[in-house]
Amino acid sequence: MLLEVRSLCLSYGKREVVHNLSFTVDKGECLCVVGGNGSGKSTLLRTLLGLQKATCGEVVLGEGLSHKGIGYLPQAMAAQADFPALAREVIRSGLLGSKGLRPWYTNAERQYADNAAEVMRITNLLNRPFRDLSGGQQRRVLLARAFCATRSLLLLDEPAAGLDAASAEELSLCLERIRKEEGVAILLVTHDPADVLRHADRILTLSTDSTLWDIEEVVRT
Amino acid sequence: MMDSLLSYWEIPLFRYALFGGVLVALCAALLGTTLVLRRFSMIGDGLSHIGFGALAAASVANVLPMAVAIPVMIAAAFLLLRGSAQGKLRGDAAVALMSTTCLAAGMILTYLGGGTNVDLMNYLFGSIFSLSQKDLWLAIALASLVLPCYGLLYHRIFAVTFDEPFARATGVQAGAFQFATAVFTALTIVLGMRLTGTLLISCLLVFPTLSAMRINGSFFGVTLISAAIGVGCFLLGFVLACLYPGGLPAGASIVAVNAAAFSICAGAGEIVRRRRAHH
Numbered sequence: 001m002l003l004e005v006r007s008l009c010l011s012y013g014k015r016e017v018v019h020n021l022s023f024t025v026d027k028g029e030c031l032c033v034v035g036g037n038g039s040g041k042s043t044l045l046r047t048l049l050g051l052q053k054a055t056c057g058e059v060v061l062g063e064g065l066s067h068k069g070i071g072y073l074p075q076a077m078a079a080q081a082d083f084p085a086l087a088r089e090v091i092r093s094g095l096l097g098s099k100g101l102r103p104w105y106t107n108a109e110r111q112y113a114d115n116a117a118e119v120m121r122i123t124n125l126l127n128r129p130f131r132d133l134s135g136g137q138q139r140r141v142l143l144a145r146a147f148c149a150t151r152s153l154l155l156l157d158e159p160a161a162g163l164d165a166a167s168a169e170e171l172s173l174c175l176e177r178i179r180k181e182e183g184v185a186i187l188l189v190t191h192d193p194a195d196v197l198r199h200a201d202r203i204l205t206l207s208t209d210s211t212l213w214d215i216e217e218v219v220r221t
Numbered sequence: 222m223m224d225s226l227l228s229y230w231e232i233p234l235f236r237y238a239l240f241g242g243v244l245v246a247l248c249a250a251l252l253g254t255t256l257v258l259r260r261f262s263m264i265g266d267g268l269s270h271i272g273f274g275a276l277a278a279a280s281v282a283n284v285l286p287m288a289v290a291i292p293v294m295i296a297a298a299f300l301l302l303r304g305s306a307q308g309k310l311r312g313d314a315a316v317a318l319m320s321t322t323c324l325a326a327g328m329i330l331t332y333l334g335g336g337t338n339v340d341l342m343n344y345l346f347g348s349i350f351s352l353s354q355k356d357l358w359l360a361i362a363l364a365s366l367v368l369p370c371y372g373l374l375y376h377r378i379f380a381v382t383f384d385e386p387f388a389r390a391t392g393v394q395a396g397a398f399q400f401a402t403a404v405f406t407a408l409t410i411v412l413g414m415r416l417t418g419t420l421l422i423s424c425l426l427v428f429p430t431l432s433a434m435r436i437n438g439s440f441f442g443v444t445l446i447s448a449a450i451g452v453g454c455f456l457l458g459f460v461l462a463c464l465y466p467g468g469l470p471a472g473a474s475i476v477a478v479n480a481a482a483f484s485i486c487a488g489a490g491e492i493v494r495r496r497r498a499h500h
Contacts, residue, residue, distance in 0.1 A: 049390040068392040077384065083258060084434050084443040085383055093380040097391035103373045129438025149391050 001062045002027055002153050002185055003048070008057035009210075010043045016055070017043055019210040025153065027063070030179060030186045030199045035206030041189045042075070044206070045155050048187070063152060068097035071150030071184075073142055075157045081131060087141045088126040091117055094148030116144040119182065120174050136167025143174055153185045154178065160192055168192075175199055229463055237352045238416075238471075242455050244364040245412045246425055250451025251371050252406050253426035254433075254444055255382045264301055265426040267316035268410045269419040271297045274323030274330075276344055281334035290411055298403035303396075347418030347472030349459065356415060363408050370401065379440050416455075417472035425451065428479035435483075435490035450486075454479045 003025040010018040017040030025031050033041050046052040048059060050067030061067070071094065092105060092113045099109065117123050120140040125133060130141060139159060146154055159175075160168040172195070178184050179199075188199060196203060205214045229235045249265075256264055272290050279289035301315055343351055352360075371378065380388035381398050389395050406426075413422045429451035433443040458475030462468065 051386070051389055067390075070390070072387060072390045074384065074386055080258075080383070082434065083383060084438050084440055085379070086439040089379065089440050090383065093376065093383065093388075094391070096376060096380050096388070096393060099376070101373075103375065105376075131438065145387070 001025075002065055003187075004060040004062065005048075006058050006060065008044075008047070008059065009055045010040055010047055010052075011055050012038075012040065012043050016210045018206065018213065020057070021213055022057075023204055023215050025185055025187055027152065028179060028183045028185050029201045030175075030188060031202050031204055032196045032200035033187065033189045033204045033206065034191070034196060036208060039206040039208050040210070041206060042157060045072070045157055045187075045189060048155060065152055069150055069152070071146035071148070071154040073139075073146045073154070073156045073159055076135075076139075076162055083131055085130045086126070087117075087122065087128055087130055087133065088113070090130050090141050091126075091144045091148060094145035097149050113144075113148055116147045119147060119177055120144045121170075134167070136163050136170060139163065139167070139171060140174060143171070143178075147178065147182075147184070150184065152183075153187070155187045155189075157189045158191060159188070160190070160195060172198060225464060226460070233354070234350045234352070235463070237354060237357045238349045239456075239459065241352045241357045241360040241412065242349065242416050242459060243452055244360040245409060245416060246451045246455035247448055248364055248367045248405070248409045249413055249425035250429040250447045251367065251444065252402065252409060253428075253451075254430045254447055255378055255402065256406065257427050257430040258382050259385075261302065262427045263313060263316045263423070264298065264406065265410055265413075266423040267301065267320035268294050268298055268407060269414050269422045270320035270327075271323040272411060272414055273344055273419045274325075274327035277327035277330045277334075281330045287411065291407065294407035294411060295404050298407045299400060302399045302403050343418075344414055345419050346470065347414070347416055347421060349416050349462075349471040352415050356412065359408075360412050363405070363412065367405050367409075370405075374398075375444075383440075417475055421472045421476050424476045424479050425455075428476075428483055429454070432479070432483045432486040435486040436493070450479075450482055454482050 001024050005021060005023050008018060008021045009016060010021075017038070021044075023031070033044065035041055043052065047054050049070060049072055092110070094116070095105065095109050095113060099105070114123070114126070117126055120143055122137065122140050122144060125137055125141065130138060133141065143156075143159065146156070156175075160171055163171065175186060175188075176199075179186060186199070188195065190196060200218045202218060203216050205216075207213065256262065272294050275290040275293040276286045279286040297319060301319070377388070377393050377398070380391070380393055381395055385395055410422055413425050417424060429447035430443065432450050433446035437443050437446055455475055458478035459471055461478065462471040462474035
C-alpha cells in the first residue's frame with residue numbers, strides 16, 4: 001500500500017469540508033476524486049502533499065514514499081504568460097526534492113528528466129520557451145515535471161481543464177503510459193466523466209456535506 | 222575623453238562610486254529577476270520610500286542613519302513579501318499604503334526637525350559621489366553574500382519563482398527564501414538609494430530583467446543577461462554623467478541608459494518574433 005488515509009477531517013478556513021474520510025491508494029492504481037466546487041478536493045490534495053495539516057486523523061505513507069516524493073500537477077496557473085523558462089528547465093525543477101543541497105544536476109538526473117519528457121512525447125519541445133507552447137503542451141511539460149518528482153505516486157488536479165479535445169486526448173495517453181509502462185499510481189481530481197470512465201480503478205466522491213463521501217470500485221468488463 | 226576619465230580615476234570618491242555601483246547594480250539585477258517574475262516589481266520603490274522615512278527619523282533623533290534604516294527596511298520587506306503571499310492585503314495595495322505613509326512621515330519629521338536637510342535631498346534624488354569607503358565595504362559584503370547564495374540556490378530560486386506551491390510540495394523552504402530575499406533586497410536598496418536616489422531605485426531592480434526577458438526565453442539566459450545589462454547600463458550611465466560637459470545627475474543618466482537598453486531589447490525581440498512567425 002502506497003498511501004492510507006485514516007479518519008481524516010479537513011477544513012477550508014473555518015469550515016469543515018471533509019469529515020472522517022478513510023481510503024487507500026495501492027501501487028499502480030488510479031483513484032479518481034470527483035465532487036462539486038467546495039467539496040474539499042484541492043484541500044485533500046494539499047494535505048496529502050504535506051502543505052496543510054489535517055484537523056484530525058492521519059495520512060500514512062508506505063513503500064518508502066515521503067511527502068516530497070509525491071509528484072504534483074497543480075491546477076492551471078494564471079498570470080505567468082511571459083515567464084522566461086525553457087521546457088527543459090521546468091521539467092528539471094521536479095528533481096529538486098530528491099537532489100538535496102547539491103547546486104547542480106548530475107548526468108543521471110538530466111537523463112531522468114529527458115526520459116520523463118520522452119514518456120510525455122515532448123522531447124522535441126525541450127529547448128523551447130515554456131511561454132511559447134500551447135496549453136496542451138504546457139500541461140504535458142508540467143506533467144513531466146511532476147513525474148520527475150516521484151517514482152510511485154502522482155496527484156493531478158484537473159489536468160485536462162481548459163484543454164481542447166485533441167490536447168485532452170494526448171494528455172490521457174500520457175496518463176495511460178505513466179500507469180501501464182512506468183507503474184506509477186495516480187490520484188486524479190477531475191470534473192470530466194470521460195476521464196473517470198477511462199482511467200479510474202476506484203472513484204472517491206466528495207460532496208459539499210462533509211460527512212457524505214463515498215468510495216466505489218469500478219468494474220470493467 | 223580617456224584623459225578626463227583618467228583624471229577622475231585619481232579621485233577616491235569616483236572609485237568608490239564606480240565599484241560600489243557595479244556591485245549594487247549586479248545584486249539588484251539578480252534579485253530583480255525573481256522579484257519581477259513574482260510580481261513584486263514595485264517593492265523596490267516602496268522600500269526606498271520606507272527607507273526615506275526611517276532616515277528622516279534617524280536624522281531628527283540624531284542616531285546613525287543606517288542603524289535605523291536597515292532593520293526597518295528588512296522588516297518592511299519581509300512583511301510585504303509575506304503579506305501578499307497570504308493574500309490579506311494585496312501586494313500592490315500594501316506597497317502603496319506603506320510607502321506613501323513613510324514618505325509623508327519622513328517629510329513631516331524633516332520639516333519639524335528644522336527644514337530641508339541636504340542629506341535627505343541626496344537620498345531623494347541620489348548623490349553618487351556621497352558613497353564613502355564604508356559604503357563600499359558594505360557593498361562588497363552584500364555582493365559576497367548575494368552572489369554565492371544565488372549560485373548555490375539557483376535551482377531553488379527558479380522553482381520558487383516559477384511555481385511556489387509546487388516548490389513547497391517538493392520540500393523547498395519557501396519561508397526561508399522569502400526571508401533571505403527580503404534581507405538582500407532591503408540591503409541592496411539601502412545602498413542603491415545613494416546611487417540613484419529614493420525616487421529612481423526601482424530602475425536598478427526591474428529594468429535589467431524586463432530588458433533581458435524581451436530577448437531570451439530561458440531562465441538561465443535571462444539571469445545572466447540581466448546581470449550583464451544591469452552592470453553595463455550602470456557603467457555607461459555613470460561615465461556619461463561624468464563626461465557630459467557640465468555634468469549630468471548620475472541617477473537619472475543611469476535610468477535613461479536603462480530605458481534605452483529596454484527599447485533596443487524590445488525592438489530586437491519583436492523583430493526576431495516576426496521573423497520566426499514569417500518562416
